[in-house]
Amino acid sequence: MISVKELTKRYARTTAVDQISFEVAKGQIVGFLGPNGAGKTTTMRILTCFLPPSSGTANVAGFNVLEQPLEVKKRIGYLPESPPIYPEMETTEYLKFVGRLKGLSGADLEKRVDYVCGRCAIADVKTRLLGKLSKGYRQRVGLAQAIIHNPDVLILDEPTAGLDPKQINETRDLIKDLAGEHTIILSTHILPEVEQTCEQVIIINKGKLVATDSVRNLQARARGAESVLVEIAGRNGNLEASIAQNKLEQVTGVSRVLCKQQIDSRVVFEVESQRGRMVRGDLARAVVESGWDLNELRPAAMSLEEIFLQLTGSEAVAGEKVAAKESQA
């Protein structure tokens, strides 16, 4: 449905998108993941014909974005980062206007407006001014606007940004619901969002493609290495932190031990393990066999940023290694 080849977008001084290639099959729901400024919005703007690419090609539904923009636009529904609403318009008035722009008219238009109002749960604000709507409603009006002409492809730029948790869940459910009928690309910097809604994920960082993978594989990679918080207390009120650290480091599979905190005879360590190794059992055994108390043993919640950095960071390191090898050769 969507095919992007070596897409590049340069601005005066920066390269926002650098040689990105990917394919999206019909009916798929794809997450576009990356930190702010990674080039997500730029890529989406190219796909929607808002920006022309500097080089490379992008095809949507078989039409090239540069050569047949009108055909592409007819088949695309787009929700920019902030919903493109006119504050002085009423909801239905606005949806009718967008519908007409997209080529609907007459009874067809009325039907679609009613349909999207029901679908996006905005039927109760049909006659309200858009400028007076809450952020959640505006976002849903934005979604309604994107699907009004029943497009083949939906492009959603951070559809859940700025919503409260309840609204986020509702929006995600709605997007998942829409997936059957449309091919969807949604961008986000929130990892669980991708986990919950998408089948396929495209990760970009600094304009470069880092990975395209299925969500399941990504999850496996993100959880490959784990870090555990261990709190140890000495039996007789004294515990040498360095001895304990040594002991923990000797456990097989442990890659690094950090002393995080020491209060009297209690010490908290953060233990990082190698990828794919489950070391919690061994850690517990090592502590108990040394005659200490194991006060606490819990997986350190890896923040989403860390997971992301780990993914993008390791890729970058791998890339450098390859480059180094090439330069040696």
Place this chain on the structure above:
Amino acid sequence: MRNAWVICRKELGSYFVSPIAYLLLTLFGLLFGYFFWTAVQIFVFEGMEMQMRGQMFPMNLNEDIIRPLLMNTSVIGLFMIPLISMRLFAEEKRNGTIELLATSPVRDLEVIVGKWLAALLLYCALLLFTALNFAFLFRYGNPDWKPLLVGYLGLLLQAGALLAIGTFISTLTKNQIIAGAATFAVSLLLYVFGWVAGFDNSTWAHVLSYTSVATHFESFVRGVIDFKDAIYFLTVIFLGLFFTSRSMESLRWRS
């Protein structure tokens, strides 16, 4: 062109649900009403004076009331037109709705023409006030309606040209006030360029004077449709809208 009409309707809606249209109508109505009232008073006063002196110069409604008032209207237009055109694209850019227009299956030209047409229609609504006042002249006097009609044509052409320039300027900024102020400055300059012909006879003075809106508007006020003048206005309209479309396209390359 169906899409241009969709855009035009939306723009007119925006003008008339916001206070802009009503504010402009009120201001214009008051200003023109005052001008009309004073013009009629002076006409009546002079008429009585002549009668007392026993002089019987022919007095003409067309020459003494309608002509100067048409000139006045064209000057008031200089103030009204920037207020009408400033929001056309600047507001879309600020709201981010330009992204909606640019990703909808409509041509840039349809968007531009739709917006320009809406602005021109709002200006026509303002002109209705003048027609309302002039109607009294027809009720109580017997002016010639043909020169008046030509005068209206001139006003429309002038407004069309300045609005096209305003539309172009509005694509250059997100800030409506900047767009409005710049449009006003350009319109006023275009209006007074004709003055140089009064003291300078060189070629450049002729050229400058030729670019002046006022130079070309004059013939219409006199009730003459000069082909040359009509072409001038149509050219400015075309150029204004052409530059707007270039500017809209450059938004995509630059943004």
